[in-house]
Amino acid sequence: MLAELDNIHQEALAAAKQVADQAALDEWRSRYLGRNALLTQSVKQLGSLSAEERPAAGQKINQVKQALEAAYEERKAALQADQLQRSLETERLDVTLPGRKLPLGRLHPISQTLRRINVIFAEMGFQVYRSRDVETDEYNFLLLNFPPNHPAREMQDSFYVEGGSADNPLLLRTHTSAGQIHAMREFAAEAPDNPPPVRIVLPGMCYRYEQVSARSEVQFTQVEGLAVGADITFGDLKGTLTDFARRFFDADVRTRFRASHFPFTEPSAEMDVECFVCGGGGCSVCKHSGWLEILGSGMVHPNVLRNGGYDPERYTGFAFGMGPERLTMLRYRIEDIRNFWRNDLRFLEQFS
Amino acid sequence: MKVPISWLKDFVDLDGVSIEHLAHTLTMAGLEVEEIRYIGLPIPSGQQLSKLSGLAWDREKIVVADIREVGPHPDADRLVLCRLYDGEKEHSVLTGAPNLFEYKGQGELKPPIKVAYAKEGAEIYDGHQAGSHKTTLKRTKIRGVESYSMVCSEKELGISEEHEGVLFLETDAAAGTPLADVLGDAVFDIAITPNIARNANIYGVAREASALLGRPLKPMPLEVQADGPKIEGAARIEISEPELNPRFVLGMIRDIEIKPSPEWVRRRLTLAGMRPINNVVDATNYAMLELGEPLHAFDYDVLVQRAKGKPPVISTRRAKKKETLTTLDGVERQLDDFTVLVCDSAGSLSLGGVMGGLESEVTASTRNVLLEGAAWNFINIRKTLNAQRLASEAGYRFSRGVHPAMAERGVNRGLELMRQWASGSVAQGLVDEYPLPPQPSVVEIGPGDALRWLGVELSTEQLSDILGRLGFEVKAKGDALTVTTPDHRLDIGEGVIGKADLMEEVARIYGYENIPATRLGDDLPPQRGNRTLEIEERIRDLLARLGLQEVMTYRLTSPEQETRRLPVGTPPDDKPYTQLSNPISQERTVLRKSLLASVLEIVERNANIRERLGFFEIGPVFHASEAGPLPDELQRLVLALRGPRQPGHWQGGDVGALDFYDVKGVVTALLSGLGVDGLAFEPAQHPAFHPGKSARVLAGEQQLGVFGELHPQVQAQYDLGGHPVQAAALNLDAIYSLVLARFDSRGVPAYPPVLEDMAFVVDETVAAGQIEALIRQTGGKMLSDLQLFDVYRGEQIGAGKKSLAYQLTYQDAERTLTDEDVSKMRHRIVKRLEQELGAKLRA
Numbered sequence A: 001m002l003a004e005l006d007n008i009h010q011e012a013l014a015a016a017k018q019v020a021d022q023a024a025l026d027e028w029r030s031r032y033l034g035r036n037a038l039l040t041q042s043v044k045q046l047g048s049l050s051a052e053e054r055p056a057a058g059q060k061i062n063q064v065k066q067a068l069e070a071a072y073e074e075r076k077a078a079l080q081a082d083q084l085q086r087s088l089e090t091e092r093l094d095v096t097l098p099g100r101k102l103p104l105g106r107l108h109p110i111s112q113t114l115r116r117i118n119v120i121f122a123e124m125g126f127q128v129y130r131s132r133d134v135e136t137d138e139y140n141f142l143l144l145n146f147p148p149n150h151p152a153r154e155m156q157d158s159f160y161v162e163g164g165s166a167d168n169p170l171l172l173r174t175h176t177s178a179g180q181i182h183a184m185r186e187f188a189a190e191a192p193d194n195p196p197p198v199r200i201v202l203p204g205m206c207y208r209y210e211q212v213s214a215r216s217e218v219q220f221t222q223v224e225g226l227a228v229g230a231d232i233t234f235g236d237l238k239g240t241l242t243d244f245a246r247r248f249f250d251a252d253v254r255t256r257f258r259a260s261h262f263p264f265t266e267p268s269a270e271m272d273v274e275c276f277v278c279g280g281g282g283c284s285v286c287k288h289s290g291w292l293e294i295l296g297s298g299m300v301h302p303n304v305l306r307n308g309g310y311d312p313e314r315y316t317g318f319a320f321g322m323g324p325e326r327l328t329m330l331r332y333r334i335e336d337i338r339n340f341w342r343n344d345l346r347f348l349e350q351f352s
Numbered sequence B: 001m002k003v004p005i006s007w008l009k010d011f012v013d014l015d016g017v018s019i020e021h022l023a024h025t026l027t028m029a030g031l032e033v034e035e036i037r038y039i040g041l042p043i044p045s046g047q048q049l050s051k052l053s054g055l056a057w058d059r060e061k062i063v064v065a066d067i068r069e070v071g072p073h074p075d076a077d078r079l080v081l082c083r084l085y086d087g088e089k090e091h092s093v094l095t096g097a098p099n100l101f102e103y104k105g106q107g108e109l110k111p112p113i114k115v116a117y118a119k120e121g122a123e124i125y126d127g128h129q130a131g132s133h134k135t136t137l138k139r140t141k142i143r144g145v146e147s148y149s150m151v152c153s154e155k156e157l158g159i160s161e162e163h164e165g166v167l168f169l170e171t172d173a174a175a176g177t178p179l180a181d182v183l184g185d186a187v188f189d190i191a192i193t194p195n196i197a198r199n200a201n202i203y204g205v206a207r208e209a210s211a212l213l214g215r216p217l218k219p220m221p222l223e224v225q226a227d228g229p230k231i232e233g234a235a236r237i238e239i240s241e242p243e244l245n246p247r248f249v250l251g252m253i254r255d256i257e258i259k260p261s262p263e264w265v266r267r268r269l270t271l272a273g274m275r276p277i278n279n280v281v282d283a284t285n286y287a288m289l290e291l292g293e294p295l296h297a298f299d300y301d302v303l304v305q306r307a308k309g310k311p312p313v314i315s316t317r318r319a320k321k322k323e324t325l326t327t328l329d330g331v332e333r334q335l336d337d338f339t340v341l342v343c344d345s346a347g348s349l350s351l352g353g354v355m356g357g358l359e360s361e362v363t364a365s366t367r368n369v370l371l372e373g374a375a376w377n378f379i380n381i382r383k384t385l386n387a388q389r390l391a392s393e394a395g396y397r398f399s400r401g402v403h404p405a406m407a408e409r410g411v412n413r414g415l416e417l418m419r420q421w422a423s424g425s426v427a428q429g430l431v432d433e434y435p436l437p438p439q440p441s442v443v444e445i446g447p448g449d450a451l452r453w454l455g456v457e458l459s460t461e462q463l464s465d466i467l468g469r470l471g472f473e474v475k476a477k478g479d480a481l482t483v484t485t486p487d488h489r490l491d492i493g494e495g496v497i498g499k500a501d502l503m504e505e506v507a508r509i510y511g512y513e514n515i516p517a518t519r520l521g522d523d524l525p526p527q528r529g530n531r532t533l534e535i536e537e538r539i540r541d542l543l544a545r546l547g548l549q550e551v552m553t554y555r556l557t558s559p560e561q562e563t564r565r566l567p568v569g570t571p572p573d574d575k576p577y578t579q580l581s582n583p584i585s586q587e588r589t590v591l592r593k594s595l596l597a598s599v600l601e602i603v604e605r606n607a608n609i610r611e612r613l614g615f616f617e618i619g620p621v622f623h624a625s626e627a628g629p630l631p632d633e634l635q636r637l638v639l640a641l642r643g644p645r646q647p648g649h650w651q652g653g654d655v656g657a658l659d660f661y662d663v664k665g666v667v668t669a670l671l672s673g674l675g676v677d678g679l680a681f682e683p684a685q686h687p688a689f690h691p692g693k694s695a696r697v698l699a700g701e702q703q704l705g706v707f708g709e710l711h712p713q714v715q716a717q718y719d720l721g722g723h724p725v726q727a728a729a730l731n732l733d734a735i736y737s738l739v740l741a742r743f744d745s746r747g748v749p750a751y752p753p754v755l756e757d758m759a760f761v762v763d764e765t766v767a768a769g770q771i772e773a774l775i776r777q778t779g780g781k782m783l784s785d786l787q788l789f790d791v792y793r794g795e796q797i798g799a800g801k802k803s804l805a806y807q808l809t810y811q812d813a814e815r816t817l818t819d820e821d822v823s824k825m826r827h828r829i830v831k832r833l834e835q836e837l838g839a840k841l842r843a
């Protein structure tokens, strides 16, 4: 009987090697380990053996059974590995077919620029203050040191709005500087004898009576800035705005301050940055000057401080104003300002 | 203002200073040189602050030449042949210049006529074309005569537009001298901002150049050789309103001869942008351009005639009601009660400070001239210019402020120039009425002010030097400087304003680039933050995360454009528009009342560009206010969706049209993203939306907005393509008030949830919201989540019925729920729904 068991063992192992797939393996299993298998039948023959032979035979049956079961598992694992290998070899996608499109949301490029400006100034302690689009002549001009009939008013062509009085007409603000007085008066009211320092940026929509063209729009955003305190100098203006330019454009960008004129600041300055398109050598973007005009600025005029409730004998300050459209156009070489309010997706989709 | 460099050199030595360096220096100090026009001098390449234009004259090819003889052309009457010597040899040069014809056949000209001669290959402007087009001289044949060179007109040289004849040079330069050495020049076009109106003249620019370059300024040319009879008794002045006319000066020159001014004068005026007229008018213009004081020349004999033989009395007064005056330009002008007139006993003569009248003008037969220089209130002049819609050189200057001291200087300068160019003799003395001399500003400053304003340490000597260069009188006493404003400027205030005014001058001359850049060291202000902006930015981010594109649109529109957002026949609301008084176009006459209309226009614009559209805009609408004349500016959010739910893909996908439930999904996600709780949705009645497919969203009692499918009639009023547009209009001011600064988070449950599906059959009339509310109410704390996953209608449940299937999630924070807990709850829910809504649990 032991010899017979050895035969079964050998025969089964040999057969297992020939098995090619799971179905054949299952058949192999039922043939050698199933109910009608010789091995299973041989258990029944144990009773016909003598008491001395019986333990050795029983042990042998168990050994063979375990060996065959191990062979089954081994073969099964090998078959699975084969199968995986085959499927890895055959399941090939065309990776150049397009992926599934997901709708991507975006902010308007001007929103993105406004955010960038706000963030840079926030890190320098400037907080955002917003005020209204429709203003009075008083806030837009008079309190900012533009007297009636002053020549400087001609530099600002205004849209007037019905409903004002003859001596204080209503208009669409021509600059967010109108908010300067609102802000200063609001803060000064907190402590009229000792008003707190001011450090704000004033973003918002402004309007100018101008024919729409590739270079000019009837409405445009502006970010005005204002710093007022006990000890603020023109040097601080230069430093702060140079820091801004380096953050906004490039860490190495050079700035230049040119004398200019705004009624609400004195001295006044235009800030230019070295043209980052040509590196200062001259190109069409900078009109061959090597410099790009970026913003207007200056020390707050004593009349404006006084109108805001800040004593010009005790306080000084600086103010500046910049156009996010111009900054955006320079940054992305946008040729036509009308793109911003046209909102053509082929334009907007470029700014994610 | 146009400034020829050659003229500037009369007052400041510019040797060794390049044109470009001067332009740069002036620009940096606030006199922006917008353009440099080169007249023959070499034009630099490379970057410059100013725009460059003009023509450079080749030194070899464009030279001074002598015309020795003018002879006839063999077979062309309208051409002459010049025998011309260019310093090397003689040429025969063909020209049609009419001003050479009179010399034809006169034989050898002695002295020869000096002209500008362009040789073969020279680049000049084409005289026959309008504008400035460069051309190169080439060898050619004209009427059988060989031609390769040219005697030039002013236009061909780029000096002026003059092309009537060739330019005759008044020069001693020998033939062959490069023309650039004789006539080469450059003209700056300087933008004069209101604060530097005092520099709207050559001398003013020279003063700035002198201060900036540290070179001496020559004195104002004020000498006048007056040896005629005294002016006394020849005229009188009466000023009725010194506030409007603080000074009036008259001078006189007799026995003049009206003729053209010398060539160099005419060229200077031309380069400065003025047309030469005759020697007397040119003298007034020249003096004005040079010193900044506009002058007016009267024909004295006409005035005497008008005064019936007596000495004229010149008076200034406001115009009377309905008074008119015909000005030099031939326009009869209706005058206002603020217009100041210069009159004599016979009536009005001129618009004071603005423009002369026709009658007393200088003419070719004028022999005696009475010359006016005056001072005027600049605001009143500005009002007059605006009212008369008039622009003049005099008005330009007087409307920006000219110091009364300049009146006398201008008259003296004008008289002297007339004497030089028109002969005649200047009367001794002036008639001078000066009822209101301005008080010069006197300001105390010191190094502390420079430190406080500019952040730079300047000594009293430095301050004194800088201000002295600009003509301020500075007296030092220890650290304090007493600074007196010179009598050519009116822009320096008193006290702290005067200090700021002076600091601007100090900074400009010291140089902005020399002031060190520093960082703010001042106290930080209280940190207030900006809550609404923070929420607004969160909304932007949430909507972008939901796949929407932000747009920014015009806030100016027209009622016609906005009515498209409502079906035809919708009764107008009672809120009036905020109207522009001076709209620039028909499309933009009012401030918008509807942000929906703005966004729909953008959907329309993009309707054919992309199939799937998702837009939002945050911005104000403008509604008339009950509180005052300023409109309320209300913050709104509008979003719009259109097209297939998913972009098309080669494997297919959800390409069904975006519908009500998509826009509801966006609104719900946005509000839950902002932490706004307790939302309720009710059918909406809004004219812009489909009445059956729109809803209003509420938080408690407060309506936050409406959303849904656009009304089909509205859809049809825009060109929006096939898919219906889904939109939402939300009131951000209401939403801002509901966003909490903080919230309490919940822990992650430690015990397993129990999930259960239940379907209820109800009548069609029962809203899903009712069922959901009832389940939630009954489930209480134990029901942690409820999701509708199917809505079914069909034969199985009968007509007029629907089945709604929910997944319920039960959860207890303290323990694992038992089957018994769940079954009890199930029974309670089923019973409640059955009792209150007639719902049947579907098996």
Ligand SMILES: [Zn+2]
Pocket (backbone or CB within 6 Å): A275, A276, A277, A278, A279, A280, A281, A282, A283, A284, A285, A286, A287, A288, A290, A291
């Ligand atoms: Zn460049």
